[in-house]
Amino acid sequence: MTTTIALITGANKGIGFETARQLGARGITVLAGARDKARGRQAQGALRDALGGLGDGAAAQFIPLDVTDEKSVQEAADWIEREYGRLDILVNNAAIARGGPPSQADLDEMREVFETNVFGVIRVTNAMLPLLRRAPAARIVNVSSEVGSITSQTDPASPLAQMPAGLAYPSSKSALNMVTAMYAKELRDTPIKVNAANPGYTATDLNRHSGFRSVAEGAEASVYLATLPDDGPSGILWGHLWATGAPGDGYGPLPW
Ligand SMILES: NC(=O)c1ccc[n+]([C@@H]2O[C@H](COP(=O)([O-])OP(=O)(O)OC[C@H]3O[C@@H](n4cnc5c(N)ncnc54)[C@H](OP(=O)(O)O)[C@@H]3O)[C@@H](O)[C@H]2O)c1
Numbered sequence: 623m624t625t626t627i628a629l630i631t632g633a634n635k636g637i638g639f640e641t642a643r644q645l646g647a648r649g650i651t652v653l654a655g656a657r658d659k660a661r662g663r664q665a666q667g668a669l670r671d672a673l674g675g676l677g678d679g680a681a682a683q684f685i686p687l688d689v690t691d692e693k694s695v696q697e698a699a700d701w702i703e704r705e706y707g708r709l710d711i712l713v714n715n716a717a718i719a720r721g722g723p724p725s726q727a728d729l730d731e732m733r734e735v736f737e738t739n740v741f742g743v744i745r746v747t748n749a750m751l752p753l754l755r756r757a758p759a760a761r762i763v764n765v766s767s768e769v770g771s772i773t774s775q776t777d778p779a780s781p782l783a784q785m786p787a788g789l790a791y792p793s794s795k796s797a798l799n800m801v802t803a804m805y806a807k808e809l810r811d812t813p814i815k816v817n818a819a820n821p822g823y824t825a826t827d828l829n830r831h832s833g834f835r836s837v838a839e840g841a842e843a844s845v846y847l848a849t850l851p852d853d854g855p856s857g858i859l860w861g862h863l864w865a866t867g868a869p870g871d872g873y874g875p876l877p878w
Pocket residue numbers: 631632633634635636637638655656657658661687688689690714715716717718738742765766767768820821822823824825826827828829833
């Protein structure tokens with residue numbers, strides 16, 4: 623049986639680490655991307671401990687990867703090519719959250735957020751595409767957010783519409799949604815599926831652990847989209863809605 627190879631960016635902590643753990647628990651070989659070597663090695667140890675004893679196939683390997691650094695991304699692609707010759711799953715998970723309301727936008731800060739959350743995804747995806755094309759049925763998952771949903775942000779009935787207006791992070795995720803749709807469109811005649819995942823409001827460093835979902839729940843959508851069957855969708859946003867127990871709350875396809 624051929625092993626499935628998955629690369630997860632920003633996998634040293636939070637939802638990315640948990641996504642790597644859950645994929646590894648399914649016997650998938652996980653390449654845990656991290657921009658900091660010490661944090662990456664620590665995550666590799668924690669993943670191997672968590673996956674230890676699972677037997678066939680389960681393996682975890684740290685791979686240095688800063689999504690904003692062209693050289694680092696190309697070196698990661700070259701290493702995967704030498705080691706495995708292909709890539710079956712790419713989870714573009716790494717992101718940063720910064721910024722205040724539109725009227726106080728700091729353009730340097732916005733560029734920084736877009737450099738990671740949007741251009742980083744395009745940089746990594748294009749570097750990995752030759753390897754993804756060599757896999758029998760590759761899956762690309764872009765980890766987005768419901769705060770990037772224009773439908774939800776402008777629906778007075780949505781809890782998101784009640785939140786203070788932010789600019790950099792929400793608009794970076796809206797851009798990522800279109801990036802996802804356009805890759806899905808370009809690749810629609812290939813076996814590659816490209817989708818966006820919404821973890822829901824999850825307790826991680828990103829929000830100083832104010833989220834009400836666990837990382838296990840937060841990683842669910844990424845794992846689902848990373849392991850879609852051949853008749854699964856491409857070009858959708860999927861995951862957890864903001865509110866628990868509120869009307870319309872649920873888990874499934876979400877409005878862009
Ligand atoms: N938490 C939520 O409520 C929530 C909700 C919706 C969507 N999301 C999305 O879920 C994903 C994971 O977020 P999280 O909550 O798990 O956040 P997190 O705990 O802050 O983890 C973010 C990860 O991204 C990495 N990263 C940041 N910049 C990077 C770069 N330039 N290159 C490589 N890695 C980089 C971080 O590495 P360092 O440790 O080196 O900083 C870290 O591993 C993000 O796409 C986020 O937007 C989160």
